[in-house]
Amino acid sequence: MGNRPLPVRDELNRHYWDGAQEGKLVLLRCAACGTYVHPPIRSLCPACRSEDLQPSEVSGRGRVYSWSVMHSGGNPGFEDKLPYAVLVVELDEQPGLRTIGNLLDAEPAELAIGAPVEVCFERLDDQVTLPQWRLVRTGEGR
């Protein structure tokens, strides 16, 4: 029971949530070596140790790396959404660059590893919009 926990903006993640408000998927990228850094929880580039990480919009395209369909409660705000799919998406920009989201507008039975997905946005309130994912279907030009 309870409400869905909402993200607390901080210096390392503000770009992600502010970008989503504008309908953009924005990640941190190392200004020195170009490596994308996600999740943005450390202030160093893991590839070159630069501290110069800058917000950078990405394509919002990726592929399903894995997923799970949640059948049990326990997450506040999700009791009435069961079952729901949580995706692990690998973004096109960089091998191993992954993010988490829910599958919107499709049934989990349609999921497969490597299936192309694209970002979409779920507005929760005036402050928070979540980057989410939808399947790119055959004929949609991938």
Added chain:
Amino acid sequence: MSNTDTIRDKAALVGTGHTRCAKDLGKPALAFTIETCLEAIEDAGLEVGDVDGVAGIGTVNPLDVVQGLGLPGVDFYGGQLGGGVGPGVVANAALAVAAGVCDVAVAYVTMEAPRPGSGTYNYMGGPSASGINAFTLPYGLGVFMQYFAPFYQRRRQVDGVTDEQMGAYVVAMRDNASRNPHAALRTPISIDDYLASRYVAEPLRLFDCDMPVDVCGAVVVTSADRARDLRHPPVYVSSVATGTGPKPDMIFWHDYDEMAFSWSARKLWRNAGLGPADMDFAMLYDGFAPLVLYGLEAYGFAGKGEAGEFLGAGEHLAGGRLPLNPHGGNNSEGRSWAIGHVVEAVLQLQGRAGERQLPDVHATMVNGGAVMLSGALVLHT
């Protein structure tokens, strides 16, 4: 590397203690932890005054155990080495003994079952989401078992692991646990019971998950020289290891096709002077049953992508190529972060496992951990 440069055979496990695994042991965790440590000390044939080292994790702090045992201080105290849970505390104690930091160490894990009204077990969040949780909780990903499910999904999709293969493992653990008086789940189940078990985080089923219980397990570690004069045959520590990979951020772990086990395997066998083929059985961590898939492959017991077939062929059974977890694993004994695995390893190697006893066993390995957490021991008599 010569054996004098490593931990090899310098420390030994000499005594064990273990509570029942139960929803409520009816006393404070510190009380049953002290009882279990005393049981292990007595089992070894030592006195509490011999103890000069304590290593432990879980819900009871080792500093409280120092006081609870009435020790006049210790020369070594610590938690786990790395993230290896039960095997990690034993590894820490064994390294301390092997290095002469202390002479007799007690290593324990204490866990407690959730109590009514305490909220969702293992929910990692709060009313808001900060840090790494900002990227998971708003998506309904906040309970520990949900983090593991996408890993298992990859094994299903990439390697073709089936319900029948995982079921063969879980059915065997229930059967093993029926011979373990400490176990929480002692009633045998059929493969159909497994297949009827509900999904918690598909493809992970309820019966794949260990049951949270009140439990303490403890082992006593001392030097090989001292061990030879004690009550039971010494169980020598051939090698210990921890390790992790390059992106230890749980769900954001870099490669779902392997876990930190692969890093703890890298020098484990070299330092042990033994290999996977020398193991008479294995104690592989199974807090989520599919973790054994990763353990079998990482430590060299099954080829890459072949662990499902290993289980499907029954190689994990008492008569198979590598019997696994004769006590029922955490899967059926109860959630002890693999300290139950360590205790069972010692009992089996000492020939004291009662009706669970495997014939003619002299060497085993034990592991613990999940995703970015890993610890391992190689043990022999």
